[in-house]
Amino acid sequence: EPLIEVREIGKSYGNVIALRDVSTTVAAGQVTCVLGDNGAGKSTFIKILAGAHEHSSGELLIDGVARHVSSPRAALTLGIATVYQDLAVVPLMPVWRNFFLGSEPTKGVGPLRRLDVDFMRRTTKSELSAMGIDLRDVDQPIGTLSGGERQCVAIARAVYLGARVLILDEPTAALGVKQSGVVLKYIAKARERGLGVVFITHNPHHAYPVGDRFVLLRRGRSMGEWAKSEITLDE
C-alpha cells in the first residue's frame, strides 16, 4: 500500500482551476517527481499535501484513509513534512538550535527552564552524520553553512521529527551544480531509509538523477506519469 495516493484531485480558486483530476502515488523508498512550468499547479499540489489548502474534488488517501489535511501540523501528525525553498532558519543561531527550532527540549523545573544544549548538540550531530553529513562544528551559525548543507539540515530535521513523507519544494533550484549534488545525495539517503519523497521542480534535469517516477503537470492537468526507465532527457 502506498503512503499517499492522490486520486483525481482538483482544486479551484474561484473561477481559476489550478488542478484538474491529478492522480499519483507516493510509495515508501521512492522519489515521486512532480514537474511543470509556471502555472502548472505545482504549488497548489504542495499546499494540498502540506495541509495549507484543501482540495475541491477527488480523494487524498494517506495510509489508505481518505483525508482532508487541515493544517501543516495535521500533516506532520500524519507523517508528512514539507521543506520549502526559502527555509525558515535563524542565520545567527547555531546549527543545533535551528535543528530544534520551536521544539527545544529543556531541563529543570520552575519558570526558568534550561535548554538541554548537550542533548541538542549531540542529536544534531548524530542525525546529520547518520544521513552522511559530517559537520565539523554544530555550534557554528547556520548562516555559515552552504545552501546545500542548510537544505540537508532542514531535511534531517523533518526526518527526526518523524516524517515518513518528505515534500521538497524546488530543493535544488537556488543551488549550483555542486551544492545540488550534496542535496541529491541526501535525498537518495532519505529514500534508502524508506521515506517517500515528493520532489517538486520546474526543471526535469534537477529531479532526474534521483527520481523513480515522474508526473508532468501542465496548466493544472496531468500529462502522464512515467517510471524512470520510460523516459530520457534532452540537454
Ligand code: ADP
Ligand atoms: P505553479 O506552482 O506550478 O506555478 P500554481 O499552483 O502556483 O502553479 O498555480 C496554478 C494556477 O492557479 C495558476 O493559474 C495560478 O495563477 C492559479 N493560482 C494559484 N494560487 C492562486 C490563488 N490563491 N488564487 C487564484 N489563483 C491562484
Ligand code: ADP
Ligand atoms: P536552470 O535553467 O535551472 O539554471 P539549466 O537547465 O540551464 O538549469 O541547467 C543546465 C544543465 O546544468 C542541466 O543539464 C543540469 O543537469 C545542470 N544543472 C544546473 N543547475 C543544476 C542544479 N541546481 N541541479 C542539478 N543540475 C543542475
